[in-house]
Amino acid sequence: MAVRPVTLGLDLGTTSVKAALLEAAPGHPSGFLVLASCARAARAEAQSVAAGSQGQEQDVSRIIQALNECLAALPQHQLQRVGAIGVSGQMHGVVFWKTGQGCEWIEGGPAPVFEPRAVSQLVTWQDGRCSSEFLASLPQPGSHLSVATGFGCATIFWLLKNRQHWNVFGLKNSPEFLKSYDVAGTIQDYVVTMLCGLPRPVMSDQNAASWGYFNTQSQSWNLEVLRASGFPLHLLPDIAEPGSTAGSTSHMWFEIPKGTQVGVAMGDLQASVYSCMGQKTDAVLNISTSVQLAASMPSGFQPAQTPDPTAPVAYFPYFENTYLGVAASLNGGNVLATFVHMLVQWMADLGLEVEESSVYSRMIQAAAQQRDTCLTITPTVLGERHLPDQLASVTRISSSDLSLGHVTRALCRGIVQNLHSMLPFQQLKEWGVKRVLGSGSALSRNEVLKQEVQRAFSLPVSFGQDVDAAVGAALVVLRRNLNQKES
Template sequence: MAAPSVTLGIDLGTTSVKAAVVEDAPGDPSGFVVLASCVRAARAEVAAQSAAAGPQAQEQDVNRIIQALNECLAALPQQQLRKVCAIGVSGQMHGILFWKTGQGCEWTEGGAAPVFKPRAVSHLVTWQDGRCSSGFLASLPQPESHLNVATGFGCATIFWLLKNSPEFLKSYDAAGTIHDYVVAMLCGLPRPLMSDQNAASWGYFNTRSQTWNLEILRASGFPTHLLPDIAEPASEAGRTSHAWFEIPKGTQVGVAIGDLQASVYSCMTKRTDAVLNISTSVQLAASMPSGFQPAQTPDPAAPVAYFPYFDRTYLAVAASLNGGNVLATFVHMLVQWMADLGLEVEESTVYSRMIQAAVRQRDTCLTITPTVLGERHLPDQLASVTRISSSDLSLGHVTRALCRGIVQNLHSMLPFQQLKEWGGEAGVVSSGSALSRNEVLKQEVQRAFPFLVSFGQDVDAAVGAALVLLQRNLNQKKS
């Protein structure tokens, strides 16, 4: 009998980093077991490197992200890491960082374990970045792609830097997402590799031809040498160039995949299932039939986008920018109000109290449109509160209306009746950090979905990143 395959999955998220050690288990109903996992908060937010980026900029310190990654690896059982034969990596999509080829990190072999630390690396400009105004985006060339280009997309950020900080770009000769960067550093790649999943999230990428829009970009003076080479998601990017903690040198590393695709893969047991994830943001995804091809030109007003999945299939995705971050904004506002009144209270206390109040408040007539961050298809949309009466001003009413608004906003983007048309009597696998700690959001999801909703199955991008590579390797062994 062949020895079980052990794979390390890594997810470099917006607020935290997670690592999971996964082993194939043919006797288990799911086909795998998670041997160990660890998560660490990154706390990586920093001020923008360019003053011209303005208050809408969202950047993160790559050093802090890699420190969180190293802390995760250090916390995993070392005897499990010794068994790892492949590493799958996913991460927050759309964002971009820059580095110098051959100088992007330094390895320290001494001490408790070999680690790498960033060097000659820019900040990560994240998917939440808002420096590209609607007017600026309208000035960019039309992409040859079925996907729109929005603020926070890698190519849009490069265009902005080209106009506002051209000297900045001259300092670097490579770029990628945060997870492309980690793969490149682990393998010592001379040029970064990028899957079509991440390339599509940057804009100016044709998923049919699997190519960047090079002619269009060059005509606008875009530095196309910064664009990574394209490779199949989770195909072999290379082998680890150093021992990493207890993982041997020469271990297979997969081409990085998107955290959306990894999350869906981790829990979509049937093709007819839809996957709802409510974390910092919200995604509702459904697998399109094999052979489906999206329209060749982008529709800026379309709330549903079609992202590359695996084996040249697509996910239909309603990706709302307004999820758990809206609740966090509301909590921060309450804490700030109380501070202005001379009262100090922890945000965690406010959050738990407001959820308790909303659980008791089963219904409300108050209506909140929670789009404080706009939406990619409606970038200028703001939040609003309507149907305000004196009887609906309690904390329970407002919190209930806010949670309902988050779900209803998603419903307006991708009506659940559409899911039924695509998948028959589809079920909905529902999870995410914001959902797991918020009973009110769960109730509102159950209220909104007309068919079966299952909670408790963890949507886990780190596990998904491991599973994609694990399944790919098992299939290759069989063939």
């Protein structure tokens, strides 16, 4: 099939869905142009009846609704030119569906769309149902990556060992408790499967590694380890290279022609890094809901094959058999959001009503005027994967450091220093990094956080190129197709 000049990139993130249209532009410095893009808040948070307050789940229907809204907002004449689709999304999470019944195509409205049908809620990477004790009871993975709560395989183990809760997913406590759903994947795998009408999902090694119990060197699941523990192996997707062809669209989708190539879904971390890492000597710092600091490891690098649950740096599959060294903190913009929510709630308790957006802007203004502080905040209110039981703390408290400016300054500094404790920034130099690219929604709207990043790094920091997983997903597929065409 001839490659058309426009590639669509989709990213199914934790809080929003994004779409971008890219066109190859050989004369442009980047080699491509972004023709149009769109983002929509998913607002998909859903109550977890099974896991209670520890559960973090999302309504798949709301995610797909946000996806449809993005597609509807893009120029329809450009969608007609789409020849390939790249997809990325939030890693680690798991959603279940029934083969052949996971969606229904609606073609009688303004545009052909698909709507979820026999689909569970998405248990996200933020899910906390797997305690340290529970994780310690699981079999040792044959992988260099440890298993943490929120990882797909850990979630499935939890559901197996808490079968009284399967009815939440329509799975009965009986020998046939998987009767309602017989396949599983990440939310991005689900979308690719629905677009192509595949009988089974195809998963990239990037997403497989994020589930746990996957060996990146052999490119295979730990089947023997999982089988011995009674794990439902039929839920594990087949593995393929990220961005390689998963299939083609089985229906016309908006104005995108039927038969359009769809790539195997990739992780949003890898797609985000790919969107802006101009040189292998760049490191990418992304502060959004959470925080990631990633650098490309040298060609030929292979991580040790023994997992270390206490290691703060993980090595994730990237592209072309390389790895990213990543410090991934659970505490980023969500910590600032928690602080804002706390302030709003305090004021509500005092009989005052204020908007969270107003509180956020005022506290950043106050911190910008407060250039320094002795107050120290360790902001790990969500713990960390390598330290799941760690809590936040405030120290060096004095009566002179209790203003809103002091506290906000200390909170922003604490987010950066927490990352430094996970991956000492001197290590980046030893890996050959020469520049740090700062990006992410929390960083772009927070001048104080930018100041603290510049204060902490001894390397040059550039805030000019923002990461965009939708652009990265499209770019992977675009370059892959161009290379195949040239060869």
